[in-house]
Amino acid sequence: MYLTEVKSWDIVKKQYRYKLKSYFGVFTSLVFIQLLAIFFSFNGTGMSGGASNSISYEVNYYSGDIILVFMMIWAFITAIIITTKAYRYDDFSFITNRSISHFSNILFLLSVSIFAGISVYLSTHLFQVLVFYLKDNFSIIKDTLSVTTWLTGISASTLYIFLFASAGYFIGVLIQLHRGFAFIIPTFLFGGLIMDGLGGNPTLFMNVSKFFGAETSFFLFAVKVLVVSIVLLLSSIGISNRMEVRK
Amino acid sequence: MSIIVMLIPILFFVVITMGIGTYMVRSNNKRSGGLRKIKWLLGGYTLVLLLATAFSVTLLPEHVTEGKMVTRSEMDKVQAAQSKIIDRAFAGKLENVKGAFLEKENWSFPFKGSTLDINMIDKEMYGIMVFVEKKKINGVVEATHYYGKSYIDGMDFTDKIESPSLAVDGKTLSIKAPKMLEVSFTKFSEGFAFSQFSGTRNAFEDHHTSVMGNDFILLSVPSDLNITGDVNFVNE
């Protein structure tokens, strides 16, 4: 029987298609978590009010922040889940090698991040419509979005989500390398955050979030996110080279 | 206390992450109902989202006041200008009113008497500054209600504000509070990913600022008229 020659890129595409189909279940949790986020968003991000001689006012502020944050957490956990054995071994029932497996995983995460990024924008609008019908005050103020703001906004949402997915992937691979990381990482992370908080000014937490959140140039922001994500993903690939392919 | 306050968002984040994580791992273990069911779910959801977005983009604007937003520094400038004018008015000099204040309403009452008493109805609830300017006019009292530019969260509300009602009965000018303007509205922002690069606001700054404009009534009266009541004389 003659041997088949395969092109890596061809197999990447096949694995990617297989993953889109077989990991399709992650979209169930996406829908559920988005709806949950919309529900939480009804609390509003703030309220202000005041009065003078002839005027009294009350403003309720709503934003899509919670939806985006929830999607970031969702992507983080999705990435961890797809590094687990149950998912990892699925690839190896068919043609693959480890780089292809990682690469198709990354493509998958990128795709769901893009979908999640767009759906954050869309579900913010669903939320607005719901607020419009469920709250009495009909005066609504919205920022007018220019096309550029709109595009950068959706791209930035996608990048934020992908950043978290990359972090989740990295942590997931660490946990696969050694179960102990499942306890070390949360302890380290949350312990660090709390110690930070106890110190009075949460420098670490603030610095990390400012590194991304306070960047006002979209180009620099995109560069920052992509560089950090690529470092995380390459590290994941490097770490996994220490493991057996399948046990 | 402050430590606990600091920890709350972190704890909230931890709890939410753990909650979402548990749910996702659980739902992951359950056999999903196959590709078809999820496709329907996702397709349906996406359709709802698209409809909602189309609706909010095309239909909501009828109900939406698209604010011409004023930046914080502009508001600060407006407020400073108003205060300056009022301060100087108390010192007896009212000038350069236009610009910072709008002329909301004018009244003109024929008046023959020698003494005019200014009476504020519901003094406890409503107090408005009254400035009096003596002019070379006869048999008439003119009143103007000025209102300073008012912004709630960057939106100009000056036009919506009503003037008090003025009436002369005998030798009394009574000022009655206008109907209270109650503003209650909802403000949406798309989220930090959208505002981060638009240059207007910063996610790390509190952006809720309002300017409640000062208002006053300027009475122009014949120079020989004697005014009683809680008033301030300007431009003597």
Next chain:
Amino acid sequence: MNVVVCNNLTKQYGRSKVIHSMSFQLAENKITGLIGRNGAGKTTLLKIIAGYLHHSSGDVQVFSENPFNNLKVSANTIFIDNEMSFSQGLTLKELLETAGSFYQNWDHDLALRLFDYFSLDPKQFHGNLSKGMQSTFNSIIGLAARCPLTIMDEPTSGMDSGTRKDFYRALLKEYIAHPRTIILSSHLLDEVEDLLEDVLLIKSGEKCLHLSIDSLRDYAIGVRGKTEKVQEWIDRIETIHLQDIGANLSYAVVKNDRSIKELEDARQLGLEITSVSAEDICSYLTSKTKGGIDHVFNRG
């Protein structure tokens, strides 16, 4: 051409060696049975060949390449075992289609006909199947993929005897129609014996024998008779197996390389000479002690 070549192949976890300095070659288009007891290292060896596990030392080549994490090897090899994991989100039918999209030689028609024959439900999920049904499904994929190297690790575990027979028959017919290199591991030689061309017998991670099935059947002879006569005859001969089979009766198994004279001697001693089935040879060769299980009970 050799499809699989191993030289001093060793695999160890920590200090324990699971595969110990194994050397052998598997020629193209042969069905080789990998036979050994549970824990002999069959699965580990197969996973190294399939490219799933690192080897610790020595050399292994599949299609003249190191198989570990190798795309070319992966594309031309299919590894079927009962731990095979498939997406829980896809139905069996969707899984078959996916498999078809990967393997160039895939015969979808064959897959569907086997699927029907073994009455699998296309809408079912892999995780919901019984163990036997899972094995059946995995084996269908293994057959239909028509990979130049097809590795099946205990493919029939959990199948009922009818299905086993059907599967082996299907395997043979597929092999005749589309010859390929097949490695079939089993702890029961009996069941697969007729299918095999070669046998690779391993014991505690070491190669024990690698020969054709016909040579294996001629590999040893058994002698039966009075204990002292048997003892006398085997005095200077290395025995593979020695067993008491009743009052003053013994059974010995030795390599089938005795001279005619020695065999005549045995006859003179009143010993009965028998052939030994391949299954029994494997079982004797891989047993820990020469006396077999009886040894445990003979404390006298």
Next chain:
Amino acid sequence: MLINADSMKPIYVQISEWLENEILNETIQADEKVYSQYQLAEMFNVNPATAGKGINLLADDNVLYKKRGLGMFVAADAREIILRKRKNSKLNTLVNELAREAVQLQVEVDELVTMIKDTHQKIKEEQA
């Protein structure tokens, strides 16, 4: 043959004997093509190599001959060869057994030959 007849014959021997029987009862004629090793493998459910070995056994005895690219064919004198071979191997075994038994029972050669002659005569008469 020193190995007991009651033990199982290897499959390739069984296959070659089956083919011999087919030739003896003329199911397969002289100069006719015999089954290929693959057909035999399917029929007996064995590895083609094993089936091939059975065919080679007959080729070695000149029962079959090879036509290049066409396969194996039955030799013209296949039946004779088979008969001769069977006679040899079977009788040899039996004679061996017989002689051994005779030695054990202290039967002399002449006595044994007489016994054989008588029995042979008897069977011939019965068949006639």
